[in-house]
Amino acid sequence: MNTITNWLGGLSGPVIYAVVGALVFCEDAFFFGLVLPGETAAVLGGLLAVHGEVSVWWLTVVVVVAAILGDSTGYAVSHHFGDRILATRSLRKREDQVERAREMIRVRGASAVFVARFIAFLRALMPALAGLSDVPYRRFLFFNAMGGLCWGVSCTAVGYFAGAAFTRIESQVGQIAGAVIAGVVVLALAVWAYRRHRRTHPPHH
Template sequence: MTDWIQNLMDSMGYLGILLLMVLENVFPPIPSELIMPSAGFAAARGDMSLGMVVLMGTLGSVIGTLPLYYIGRAFGEDKLVAWADKHGKWLTLSGKDIKKADAWFDRYGAGAVLFGRMVPGIRSLLSLPAGMSEMPLPKFLIYSAIGSALWSAALAYAGYALGENYDRVEQYVAPVSKVIVGLLVIGAAAWFIRRKREQGSRTGG
């Protein structure tokens, strides 16, 4: 994948960075931890401007958040609540749970988007709850842009500083991403088991 990313940037320049970062948000297996350090290395060679690398990475990342945001927006809280009340029993999920989650996102969503855009493993997925909770698009874009700019700048500068060893960034970040995803899976499993037990207790009573 490293060669493909490098070849695309070599042939398309800044537009290649933008396109790759859009794809990274829609298809997370294409990691920004490879894209931006590689672009930073290109800037270190003098082939690109570091400022433009960060700008195009940020722009591509923000554009890439929009498909999932609009999917979440189209689905919406009301439809999700109705679905959960009708079909969510096997997931121990109710409309009330959805409303609680939506209320949480309404309260902390801006911070979740801002900091979540810098967290591997969940940065792409935050667009869905943002859309479902109907976070205003300008607000979503502003916080996404700030978080994406910080993330893109950190990765690009790391590639710039490491030079030919820019691929070490992905080696360091990838385990962190796996740990975060693992913790999310464990947390979801624990919540599922707890709700099953609670349902069993209510039924037994």
């Protein structure tokens, strides 16, 4: 996590927007989330916004738009390739999870797209499964947009406020450490003075 954060932090503002947006988009469009969840990128982007690398408002817009477009692309890809997309090696290893996701669509319909947005594996898979299940695109787009909006705002907010809290704590660490060291020094001097007093003024019996 720290390596990715440092790498993103070393980029210029516009490039950070592009990288975070691309990771969020690819997660849903091409199952990229099976390797690196777009959620991680969105949270890290919010973290960088605390330090002024990017605007948290524009970053949120980028994340939300990328999430909606990524889902829509995943939906379209499934129409083009059909069930062949489920024959990939990574998905064959997760047949049970894929079947549970398909059952979720059968039970919930298009609303499953909204729910899946907040579950890492399903977030990457659900748009394609919705397309394979012949969910009408208009209904898909509605729940896709609602999910992308709620998810994008919450992820960037988590990164931003967590980063702000860490920054406040970090700024106080020096003061706290100084107080602790001062306390230890005072205690050590008090012990030293007490022992010296005992040596020079031994108790009389």
